[in-house]
Amino acid sequence: MCSSLYQRLYSSSFSGATSLYTSSSPSPFLFVAIVNPLIQLLTPASISSATNGSGYWIPAFAGMTGMTRLARASLTRYIADVTVNPVMRIGEFDIAEPIPELRDPHMLVVLRPWIDVGNVGSLSLGRIERHLRSKELGRLYRPGRFYDFTRYRPRSYLVSGNREVTIPNTIIRYSNPEDGPHLLTAHLLEPHLYGEDYSDALLEIIKYFGVKQYALIGGMYDMVPHTRPLVVSGLGTGEHVERDYATANARPSNYEGPTTITYTISETATKMGIETRAFVVHLPQYLNLDDDYQGAARMMGLLCRLYDFPDYIAQADRGEKQYDELTSRDGQIPSGDMLTRIEEMYDSEYGADNRPEPTTPLPSSIEEFLQGLDVDLSDAGDSGGNGDADDGDDPDDRGLAGV
Incomplete structure (x- = not known):
């Protein structure tokens, strides 16, 4: 149980507990005073030797177990961080x-x-x-x-x-x-x-x-x-x-x-x-x-x-301008049957009222790509990202x- 607690304190960097502290608190050592009694209850002998009986941590690691030293080291990093850059911890976020x-x-x-x-x-x-x-x-x-x-x-x-x-x-x-x-x-x-x-x-x-x-x-x-x-x-x-x-x-x-x-x-x-x-x-x-x-x-x-x-x-x-440049890059080339099919499907689903004038032709490279697609246009669509x-x-x- 003790080792599990120390591991959680060290690995999570006190993500849950540190929301207790903000820069408006009287001192960052108030946080240490809250955590220290818990650790002292679990390992009174080693903690007492490290704190010299003061109840507050001082940088003395002699006599501590390995996991206790890890927990204390994590506390040291946290105190140094919030002293220089005051933040409030809300869950996993530094605010x-x-x-x-x-x-x-x-x-x-x-x-x-x-x-x-x-x-x-x-x-x-x-x-x-x-x-x-x-x-x-x-x-x-x-x-x-x-x-x-x-x-x-x-x-x-x-x-x-x-x-x-x-x-x-x-x-x-x-x-x-x-x-x-x-x-x-x-x-x-x-x-x-x-x-x-x-x-x-x-x-x-x-x-x-x-x-x-x-x-x-x-x-x-x-x-x-x-x-x-x-x-x-x-x-x-x-x-x-x-x-x-x-x-x-x-x-x-x-x-x-x-x-x-x-x-x-x-x-x-x-x-x-x-x-x-x-x-x-x-x-x-x-x-x-x-x-x-x-x-x-x-x-x-x-x-x-x-x-x-x-x-x-x-x-x-x-x-x-971006779309115009893309579709005119290869010159005025007929768009072909594939684009017509896509337009007809669009008009059928969303209404011909959305149809602009005039229609801009596709370049040959895009037309060839469309003609090479082996897909069912009535079941097309991809919600995936650009990866x-x-x-x-x-x-x-x-x-x-x-x-």
Whole structure:
């Protein structure tokens, strides 16, 4: 029992207990005074020799067992950290102080790489964060508990001749707009390990800050043509869900299939009485863009309507220009029967009212790709992500959005 407790204290870095301490506490040694009596009860002889009977720890490891020294060493690291960089621990997250006061906050979330095709969600959050001058709220204290760093690899950079390393993490930022709800924006990396604990950790943040609405945004591949307005689908719960979906011009999702463990966040939030939303832009599968600016513009358009952001941050012209350049790169070549079939399927499902004038032809390379597809167009669609959580965001939008 004793060894198990010490191992838990050391390996978890006191993730549960450290929420007792904030920089407003009289002293970081108050935390030690709380933990010390428990350890003294378990190993009174070794602890007494280490504390010289003072009841408070001093750096004297002689006579301690190996596991006791590990526990004490972890305490030392924690005390040094919170003394230099005061933080509050909420579950698995370190929250920088001072803790902001948020008014009826909404949380906007993007999940990479699962549902962020074309970096639609990441680009959108980046534009919102820059517009609102968002500040970092917190990040996972030990991201390695949830992530395999051979799959989400750290990156090294040279900054003024010095090498710096960034470690993949889940990062939450906040902003306080004058009108409307305050916003939390969360860049989630899908966990490889302990997915239930990861979801619970985010739910603790949601509960602590009193989040009123939790919304996931992103993109997915689908058999939709580039010659039609991009479709947005989604799910939602709460009193105003139909109003919001009408404002966003979004359609109910009928997706069935593999999903993410983080979907349990939405399920639990609903049970807690929190409204939930999901907005997913359907992107042409044959374009396969790392940064789909047209998709990001479609997402930003609906977010601008929902949150009264200025229209210019959607950068609609940039998206249109990107699609025009892609489809005219090989010259004016007839699109062929395959694109016509995709357009007919789109018009049948979503209505011919969405048909623009005129139709832009496909380049020969994309036409050949479509003709080589061995798929049933009536059962097409892919909710998977672009597969690489290390892909950079738009160079102009990377800034705050990068994780």
